[in-house]
Amino acid sequence: MNILRLLLPATLCATLLAALPAFAAAPAPTISEAAAQDGDWVSYRDAYRQMIRFDKYGKPKHLIQHHYQVAPKDRSVSLEGVRLTLVGPSTRLNLALDAVGRANFPLLKSAYDDNARLVLNRKAESYAMQPRISIIPRADGIYETADLQAACEQALNYFRYIGRSSMQDRKCVGVRFSYAHNTMDSPVRFRNTDQAQKEIAMADGSAFPEDAAPLLRTATYRFSEWPEKGQVMTQSAPIAIAPVFD
Structure with missing residues (x-):
């Protein structure tokens, strides 16, 4: 009897531990999955390939600059509250948009290797997501x-x-x-x-x-x-x- 009393707490603990997986929550979504639920996204790799061309361009460019832009396709569509986020398994970076939807685009090898996403908190069909040249x-x-x-x-x-x-x-x-x-x-x-x-x-x-x-x-x-x-x-x-x- 004394031995049973000593073993009982351990038995109960083992029983409870065995039951835990049945009640555990589903695995948390990855950063990419969670962010993508907020809106639409485009491939960071695709955007990277477009944006890196300006850095590699060897002709004069000292008077111009290069951004990534989120541009409404119609005047009835607003930029108010629009957010663009770079999201991947090891990356989460908010890309601030200016008054015309331009963001400084980070050229990150880690995000490229992770196949990260550029997540827009809106439906993408209402916006053009594109490189943008302007004058400094x-x-x-x-x-x-x-x-x-x-x-x-x-x-x-x-x-x-x-x-x-x-x-x-x-x-x-x-x-x-x-x-x-x-x-x-x-x-x-x-x-x-x-x-x-x-x-x-x-x-x-x-x-x-x-x-x-x-x-x-x-x-x-x-x-x-x-x-x-x-x-x-x-x-x-x-x-x-x-x-x-x-």
């Missing part, structure tokens, strides 16, 4: 006209390099500065060699001419409409600066 903004807000023309040409040459067929017969015609829609005055001016200044007209439009949304206040500086030499001056930092082609 200057801290002083002063742009030499020759530099703006060179930046546009750098963008066009890169598009041709990656084989974008729609750009083969296009030419650079200008540069577009974009601001928040509540910007009512003209924050962009042209200054000629005599120091005289003139406003560049503002209009409603998208940051990148081929985009459907979002709708912003834009000032398009067209090379042919202004003197060849001068400066374009911005009173405040634009959301984006885009090359314009015809």
